[in-house]
Amino acid sequence: MTTLPAPRTPDPMAAPALNWGVLGTGWIAERFIGSAQRHTRQRFTAVASRDAARAEEFAARHGITRGYGSYEELVAAADVDVVYVATEHTAHLACARLALEAGKHVLVEKPLGLNAAQGAEITELAASRGLFCAEALWTFFLPRFDVVRQVLASGMLGEVKSVLADLGEYFDPAGGHRILRADLAGGPLLDLGTYPLSLATWVLGPAENVQASGQAHPAGVNGQIGAVLDGRAVVHTTLFSDTPSTAVIAGTEGTLQLPGPFHQPGDVVFSPAGGGPPLTYTEPRTGHDGLHFEAAEAARCIRDGLLGTPLRPLTDSVATLRVMDEIRRQCGIVFPGEQPDRPRGRTAT
Ligand SMILES: NC(=O)c1ccc[n+]([C@@H]2O[C@H](COP(=O)([O-])OP(=O)(O)OC[C@H]3O[C@@H](n4cnc5c(N)ncnc54)[C@H](OP(=O)(O)O)[C@@H]3O)[C@@H](O)[C@H]2O)c1
Structure with a gap:
């Protein structure tokens, strides 16, 4: 072989446009949203914070349709197809559970949970609801x-x-x-x-x-x-x-x-x-401008009816x-x- 194989990664702009809701307004939430807005057609319709004023300010700054003052309100929103869990580690299980129980597909920041038992619980819940679920380990995308x-x-x-x-x-x-x-x-x-x-x-x-x-x-x-x-x-x-x-x-x-x-x-x-x-x-x-590849992969998988990503x-x-x-x-x-x-x-x- 004289060259390395070319990446087969599909054009992120070609991924179907889904409506995203984001739980959390921290460092990674900003970068994920920015990267996805620059390089994909994903729509950010909602963001939630434990603090209503923070949610509204964050929504206005990122061109997000609606800021919610509680995570519960966001997962109930009709115009959210998929929830991105961008909270700190100890909240991943609760946030993933909230989204899945509300019938939303979910992309959970790494790590999926604090331990293997939490990861298995999220996996089983997603499977039992027939919903897409993946760990947002962006490297693999x-x-x-x-x-x-x-x-x-x-x-x-x-x-x-x-x-x-x-x-x-x-x-x-x-x-x-x-x-x-x-x-x-x-x-x-x-x-x-x-x-x-x-x-x-x-x-x-x-x-x-x-x-x-x-x-x-x-x-x-x-x-x-x-x-x-x-x-x-x-x-x-x-x-x-x-x-x-x-x-x-x-x-x-x-x-x-x-x-x-x-x-x-x-x-x-x-x-x-x-x-x-x-x-x-x-x-x-x-750098982190590569975060959009995971958003595009989640959108393709959800369109195709997959419950997870092979990546x-x-x-x-x-x-x-x-x-x-x-x-x-x-x-x-x-x-x-x-x-x-x-x-x-x-x-x-
Ligand atoms: N893929 C990557 O490259 C990458 C890089 C950094 C981090 N991460 C992952 O992303 C997750 C968030 O990291 P981050 O650096 O964005 O953290 P961060 O800036 O501290 O933001 C975390 C967010 O979690 C929410 N939250 C919910 N319950 C909380 C609590 N009890 N205490 C504090 N915050 C709470 C807060 O949102 P509200 O106050 O708005 O509710 C906060 O803004 C982590 O699990 C981390 O592993 C991934």
Whole structure:
């Protein structure tokens, strides 16, 4: 092969236009809406906040038809086809349940839930209602990842032996970000750690043997974690520093490198085993402006009557959460509302 496969991602502008309602008015809500408005025909008819004035201000600023002062009101709106859950982690289950019980399709920000049990509950509810549901793990909907998907399917790498992935970002301890709040299930795992763990789980399958340890952050949450999965994946995530945030998928016939940040739009580089010229796929590094690809995929799936997306099946979302549960058990990390389990191995916050 002399070039890497071209991404098969359909034109986002060609995706059917659906009416979206958004729960939450935070950082990701702004970016998702902006990206979808720039690159798709999706319509944003409603946004809801726990605060009515905030909902109205947000709606006016983003050209959204209506701002609601409660999440309950939004899911009852007749002009909403699909709900995007953009709330913090601990509210994902309640918001997804609210939307599904109101008969709305749902796209839930990552992670699907705090733990595998919550992820499974959302999965079962969506299936029982016959509604579309997916985790908004935007990486898996990017053209970059369709190149990775095709390389893996083609066998170009030979037998895949290892995955090395890291995602780290410095957070100011005094900055007040929700990632530093224990009551909001803070720490890197559910935010940054989702990406390397999802990558390893997708490429190699769910790990049977997990060895993890972590370190506490002075804010009272876990600060960083390193984990080895079945001796063939090494993942790391941290709030202490900006790290290269690269990913490598290595096989007996070649190695695929995703320069950092590997979870955003960017390059894919294939190097044949033993040397030889590399093959490179390049796309503009547009950061979170790539969020619209997941909106377009959800719209296509809903049009086609699918209950999930093959690009990020709910079974994969729950499998990743199961690995996270085991990592947390070993590190002694317990989230709000969970029963503390007896930690095994080294203990971190
Ligand atoms: N895909 C990505 O690249 C990406 C990036 C960042 C975050 N995320 C995900 O998106 C979700 C939201 O993250 P974010 O960074 O946007 O957070 P954020 O800026 O803090 O916004 C979270 C929103 O959740 C709502 N909320 C509901 N209950 C809450 C509570 N008890 N405390 C605080 N807020 C509450 C708030 O909306 P109202 O006050 O308006 O009700 C708030 O604006 C997270 O689960 C995260 O994993 C994804």
